[in-house]
Amino acid sequence: MKLLRRKEGPSLDTRVAALLEAATLGEGRLPEEAVTGARTVAERAGARRALSIDHTVAALAGATGSGKSSLYNALAGDDLADVGVTRPTTSTAQAALWDGDGAGPLLDWLDIQKRHSVAMPDLTGLVLLDLPDHDSIRLSHRLEVDRLVEQVDLLVWVVDPQKYADAALHDRYLRPLAGHQDVMVVVLNQVDRLPAHAVDRCLLDLRRLLDDDGLAGVPVLAVSARTGQGMDELRALLGDRVSERRAWSDRLSADITTAADHLETTEHLDAAEGRRMVGAERALTGALCAAAGVPIVVEAVAKGHRHRAVVATGWPVTRWVRRFRPDPLRRLRIDRGARAGKEIVGRTSVPAASAVQRAQVETAIRDVGEVAAAGLSGPWAVAVRQAARSRALDLADAVDRVVATTSAGATRRPRWWRVVNLSQWLVFAAMVAGALWLGGLFGMDYLRLPQPPLPTAGVVPWPTVLLVGGALAGVLIAVLSRLAAWAGGRRRARRTAKALRAAIGRVGNELVLEPVEAELDTYGRFTEALDLARA
Template sequence: MTDQSAVEPTRRRRWFGRGEDGELPLSERLSALRAAVEVADGRLELLAVGDARVLLGKAGARRAFGDGTVVALAGATGSGKSTLFNALSEAEVSSPGVTRPTTGVAHATVVGPDPQDDLLDWLQVPRRHRRPDAAPAGLVLLDLPDHDSIRVEHRLEVDRLVELVDVLIWVLDPEKYADAAVHDRYLRPLAGHAGSLLVVLNQADRLTPEALAACRADLRRLLDAEGLAAAPLLTVSARTGAGLPELRDRLAGTVAHRRAADERLTADIRRVGGALLAHTAEADPPAGRSGSRGGAIDETTVADALAGAAGVPTVVQAVERSARRAGTATTGWPPVRWLRRARPDPLEAVHLASHQSGRTSLPPATERTVAALDLAVRDARDTVADGLPTVWRDELRRASMTATVGLADRLDRAVGEAVRDGGDDPAAPAAWQRAVGAVQWVLLVVALAGTLWLLGLMVLGWLQLDDIVPLPRVAGLPLPTLLLAGGLLAGLLLAAVCRPLVARTARRRAARVQQRLTSAVAAVAVAEIGAPLAAVRADHDRFRAAAQRAAR
């Protein structure tokens, strides 16, 4: 052979070497791929996830069946594949002939004392030839059916074994070396497996040296264009034996290195990891306030929308009216307090009084507040989804839809707890109001004393005994009259003075309750909307990190 030794350094590198220093071990790649599958399970309907599951199963089985090196010869009808297989096996194991298709099922030649029965059972290769005393020990050489066979089951068998073997030797012939069927269906998809692929141009004896050189150069150009620049290319003749020593040497080196299976699995994991990585964001944006990746969620907008849907403004108004009602009744003129207390308590009307429990009776959210909530949730979802591909946007949409199920009940419970269990009863009178109330009772007693005194004087006057009891006067006015008038006027004046103070106290009470409600609704917004969205984004980040680690 002319120029097989004069190849570029990249093409002469070891077939299945450990690779660059610091390369990730296979076990860690498998762990990363498994982590990505665990994140994707039940949520991402991706073909690549199914491929990853199949690959994990394959890796577990392949690593359990010893350290034999499975090398498969694949090729088209008439490429001389079976003849080459017999030459490498040094026996007539596979029968070449003119009748097509020649090879219907895979044949195996097992070299070395280990029969590799478990491995071949897993590969489902029934026909086996053993060479226990030959070298290199540990080689399991397969002759696959023709990939272009007219029998569908033959093509399916090729597809199955191509995915399972450790090393693939693709045998081409000078007539059909550029066949699109083999390049498009098999060689181009193996671009990431150049280290576990060897291309053999067979039947070199049929060409003149000039024609062989031109054919080899054209095939090399095709392989380079398909991403297989690192795949070695040998020219051999199975009939004359030309080029077979170098092919045997390469096989011996591959078996001796005992890393072909791991290298093939590594290439497969890189391919599948890259496919998974294609369904992630191109880069990790900075974390938002919610802790999620993507843009920062405007939690205030979401909380405001939830507050509107939960009826927080209605509750705040009810608290203010209830506090004003209670304060006015406490500081008002005692004889007319029953008029105030006869009116229904606004908090009791919505089932939020301190002695009540269970659900509130707030009116349902209006269409406007529901629309505002939907818009806020959608904006939050779109913010978290910044840069994500469709499959993860769909997952965020499902998470947001799930989060809004039962949201009304959670908001109602949060509102009830914030009002009833806030540490104080919004309708309970303040200390100063109770003090004013006590003063009002004193003034009432004074007015009643003056009234009774005057009634007594009227009775004495009717009995013409009014001269018997002296009538005290103050500044010329009878003391009973002063007590009655003073008590009434002072009580009414005190009630009038306290009215604006009661209103201010009620507003303060309402403001404190509004703060508690805002905090409670914000907690619901974070727990029920922000957290699920952030969890999806965090899962995406874990998925992406695992896929990156598998594909590196």
């Protein structure tokens, strides 16, 4: 059945859906009792709104000897219930129906078997229940009361001058129903046994107790089922509630608000906490970089670049010596698959994080959780802190893969190395040619063979120019290349450091911050649903 939207807020349908959403989002985070209670209220609201809204179910509830059954008979105008003096006579709830057409499914839902039709037309639409005593010595009676107190539309608490201040009534029933004053009436019965001034004193004291219970707006009537005193006022009040046909929706609305209050948490993050979160993110990235050995990798990138530049562009006569020195990047196992563009598999050989560095990472993760949870309390704060640590075990491997992948770019050979390498070999070829030429001339002179014409560059023979010039040119190119490699190594190290910090920051964001943000997003949706449920 679709409910009409009330002008002052969202419809009951919307509030029920919002309460269910809040309970679902709070599951596993909030106390199970509160979540289960919210689901129960939502289910009960769904069941009640599908039944007759032309009938108002009012229940007479009270302690032993309060006169519930006498009041029940007086309202019905007939002796429908047995009346006892010193012991309870109502063992199961029974119903009196004023125009009971269509009330059958509603009573079936309430599991009321005893039903009486009332011929009096003054309260048409009323279904009046006489409940067992809430302080009965029988557990089944008390459970029956508890069940129906949660289901009926209107609660009429019947008290007597002797036990209206009973702590069991106020602590177990009235105080927990503080948000239900619109669907509650308190009747002080048996006032015929008191003088007038004593009745006024009892009413004032009862009002004080109800105010203390949070029920300041609850009507309090003084009646006597035996003499009929105050019965007209009670009958008129019940008639007004029945004619309005809103008691059922007011009861469900109060139930939803109370259930939402039991799910209540605290406020959202403020701007200052947002700034602290930025600082916590930076601290986390810094701790992860230190634990991942980024300074060691950056230094290896600079040294590795210079090492490989010497191997690629050094003087061919001496460059082979460099090959016997270890490659810093290869020692860290960072260059695997880089040249072929393959995915890097396995861990690097970057030294493992020290105990101090691991502690710093754990502290940084904890700080992220603490800052994110600063605007929360209780279960939600715990959930946010747990979210920050939820993937902490994956951090080491993820950061190591990022270090290997990002640093692999530092192993790429600049194009100028090829040009210089080709130049070195050309110069070396010229030097070898000059050496062979001079060797040939020396052999011919040794064998006393006629010397061929010897071209010169000025006064210097060309073989000498080729030999000496090639050697000097090779050394000069090697020196200049080494200077360029030194500068290039520093530049590449700076780029690698920046890239590593950004990549590790993304890992921290994925494994630490995103779970936290997801939990905060869940909390945000929870509070929105909660606000809507209580609107």
